[in-house]
Amino acid sequence: MTESTNISDQKQIFGHPQGLFYLFFAELWERFSFYGMRALLTLYMIDVIFQALAERDYATAAVYASYGSLVYASTVIGGKLSDKILGMRNSIFLGGILMSIGHFVLAIEDNMAFFLALSLIIVGNGFFKPNISTFVGTLYEKGDPKKDSGFTIFYMGINIGGWVAPLLCGWLAATYGWHYGFGLAGIGMLTGLIVFWRGIQKNVFGDRGLPPNEHVLEKKVLGIKQGILVPVLAVLSAPLIALLLSSYKAIATDGMFADQNIVNVIFTGIGIAVLAYLAFEMYKANSKERKELFVAVLLTFFMTIFWGFHELSGSVITLFAARNIDLEGIMSAAQTNSLNSMFIIILAIPISMMWTWLSKKNWNPRTPYKFGLGLLFAGISFYVLAISGGSANDSGLVPFAYLLLMYFLLSVGELFMSPVGLSKMTDLAPMRLIAFIMGVWFLSSAFAFQIVGFIGKQLAIESTDKNVGGFETLTVYTDGFMLIAKYALGAGALVLLASPIIKKLMGKVH
Numbered sequence: 001m002t003e004s005t006n007i008s009d010q011k012q013i014f015g016h017p018q019g020l021f022y023l024f025f026a027e028l029w030e031r032f033s034f035y036g037m038r039a040l041l042t043l044y045m046i047d048v049i050f051q052a053l054a055e056r057d058y059a060t061a062a063v064y065a066s067y068g069s070l071v072y073a074s075t076v077i078g079g080k081l082s083d084k085i086l087g088m089r090n091s092i093f094l095g096g097i098l099m100s101i102g103h104f105v106l107a108i109e110d111n112m113a114f115f116l117a118l119s120l121i122i123v124g125n126g127f128f129k130p131n132i133s134t135f136v137g138t139l140y141e142k143g144d145p146k147k148d149s150g151f152t153i154f155y156m157g158i159n160i161g162g163w164v165a166p167l168l169c170g171w172l173a174a175t176y177g178w179h180y181g182f183g184l185a186g187i188g189m190l191t192g193l194i195v196f197w198r199g200i201q202k203n204v205f206g207d208r209g210l211p212p213n214e215h216v217l218e219k220k221v222l223g224i225k226q227g228i229l230v231p232v233l234a235v236l237s238a239p240l241i242a243l244l245l246s247s248y249k250a251i252a253t254d255g256m257f258a259d260q261n262i263v264n265v266i267f268t269g270i271g272i273a274v275l276a277y278l279a280f281e282m283y284k285a286n287s288k289e290r291k292e293l294f295v296a297v298l299l300t301f302f303m304t305i306f307w308g309f310h311e312l313s314g315s316v317i318t319l320f321a322a323r324n325i326d327l328e329g330i331m332s333a334a335q336t337n338s339l340n341s342m343f344i345i346i347l348a349i350p351i352s353m354m355w356t357w358l359s360k361k362n363w364n365p366r367t368p369y370k371f372g373l374g375l376l377f378a379g380i381s382f383y384v385l386a387i388s389g390g391s392a393n394d395s396g397l398v399p400f401a402y403l404l405l406m407y408f409l410l411s412v413g414e415l416f417m418s419p420v421g422l423s424k425m426t427d428l429a430p431m432r433l434i435a436f437i438m439g440v441w442f443l444s445s446a447f448a449f450q451i452v453g454f455i456g457k458q459l460a461i462e463s464t465d466k467n468v469g470g471f472e473t474l475t476v477y478t479d480g481f482m483l484i485a486k487y488a489l490g491a492g493a494l495v496l497l498a499s500p501i502i503k504k505l506m507g508k509v510h
C-alpha cells in the first residue's frame with residue numbers, strides 16, 4: 001500500500017479526515033452557484049424570458065418544474081456512469097465544468113441561451129451532486145461512528161452556500177442587472193472546482209474516487225474511448241434537454257394529457273417503471289427484505305410530498321414574497337431564498353444533539369414518527385402563510401415576520417426528515433439494491449418538482465402588468481397556502497396514525 005492510499009494516516013481536522021473539508025468547501029461553492037441561480041430563476045423568467053405573455057406565471061411554473069425534476073433525475077444517471085466508468089473525481093470535474101459553463105451562458109440575455117444554460121446545469125449537476133455526496137462516505141471506514149457527524153458538517157456546507165448566495169446574487173441582480181447575479185453563480189462554481197483540484201494536488205483523498213479500474217477509460221465503444229465518449233455525449237445531450245425544457249406548453253387542453261407537457265409525461269413513465277421494478281424486487285425478496293424495502297419506498301414517498309411543498313420556496317413563495325410581502329428595508333424577494341438555509345445552519349446541530357439526548361433517555365422517536373411530525377411542521381408553516389392575509393396593510397402586503405416564521409417551521413420539518421431518511425435508506429435497502437434505492441431517494445426530489453409545477457400552475461396569475469400584486473393576488477396565494485396546509489397536515493396525521501404499523505415493519509432499524 002502506498003502512502004497515498006491510507007487516509008487514516010493523514011492529518012485530521014476536528015477528528016475528521018482533512019479531505020472532508022475540501023469536499024465541504026467544494027460543495028459549499030457548488031450549492032452557492034445552484035441556490036444563487038435558483039433565487040433569481042423564477043423572477044428572471046417572469047420579468048425577462050416570458051414578460052410579454054399574459055400566462056407568464058404558468059409558463060414559468062412549467063419550466064421551473066421541468067428544470068427541477070430533470071436537475072435531480074440526472075443524478076441517477078450521473079451516479080451510475082461514475083460507478084461504471086468515470087469514477088467520482090472525473091465526474092465531479094466534468095459536472096462542475098458543465099455547471100459553470102451553464103451559469104456563464106445564463107449571463108447572456110437570450111431565450112435560446114437560457115434553455116441551453118439550464119440544460120448544461122441539469123447535466124452538470126447529474127455528475128457533480130451524487131458523486132460529491134458519495135465521496136464523503138468513502139472517507140470513512142464502514143461503521144465509523146464519525147460518519148454521521150461528517151455528513152452533518154457536509155450538510156452545513158451545503159446550507160452555508162444556500163444562505164449566502166441568494167443574498168449576494170440577489171443584491172447583484174437588483175443593483176447591477178441579472179447577468180451579474182448569474183455570473184457570480186458561475187464564479188462560485190469555478191471556485192468549488194479549484195478547491196477540489198487543490199485537494200487532489202495535496203493528496204488528501206488517498207486513492208478514493210478513481211475510476212473502477214485502470215482500463216475502463218481507455219476501453220473503446222463505437223471506436224471511441226469511453227473516457228472521451230461520456231463527456232461528449234453529456235455535452236451533446238444538453239441541446240436535446242433544452243428542447244424538452246422549451247416545450248413547456250400543455251400537450252392537450254382536455255383528456256388524459258390535459259395540462260401536461262412532455263416532461264410531465266416522461267416523469268409519469270419513469271414513475272410507473274420505477275414502481276413496477278420495485279414491485280418485482282419485492283416479489284423476489286425474502287419476507288424481511290420485502291418489509292424493509294416496502295418501508296424504504298414509503299419513506300421516500302413521504303419525502304416526495306414534503307419536498308413537493310418545500311421546493312415551492314423557489315417558485316410560488318418567491319412570487320408571493322415579491323408581490324405580497326412587505327420587504328421594504330429588509331431584503332429583496334430573491335434574497336428571501338436564503339432563509340431556509342439560514343435556519344438549517346442555526347438548527348442542524350441543536351436538533352441532532354436533541355436526538356442524541358433523547359436516545360440516552362430512550363425517548364428518541366422512531367423514524368416514521370419523525371416523518372409524521374416533519375409533515376405536520378410543513379403543514380403548520382403553510383398555515384402561517386395562509387393566515388398572513390389577515391394582517392395585510394392597505395397595499396395588500398403582509399408583514400415579513402410571517403415569512404420568517406414559516407421558514408423556521410419548514411426548516412424544523414426538513415431536519416426531522418431529510419437527514420434522518422438519508423441514513424435510514426442505507427439501513428433498509430438490501431446490499432444488492434443500495435445504489436438503486438439511493439437513486440430512488442434522489443428521484444423523490446425530482447418527482448417533488450412535478451408537485452411544485454402542478455401547484456405553480458394552479459396559482460398562476462394571468463397578467464403582463466410588471467407591478468401585479470397587492471389585493472389582486474393576495475387571496476389567490478393565501479387560499480392556495482391554506483389548501484397546501486390542509487394536505488400537509490392530513491398527510492402528517494395519516495403517517496402518525498400508520499406509524500405503529502410501519503415501526504413493526506422496520507424491525508430493528510430505528
Ligand code: GLN
Nearest residue numbers: 031158162307311418445
Ligand atoms: N437542500 C438540500 C441540498 O441542496 C436538499 C435539496 C433536495 O433534495 N431537494 O442538497
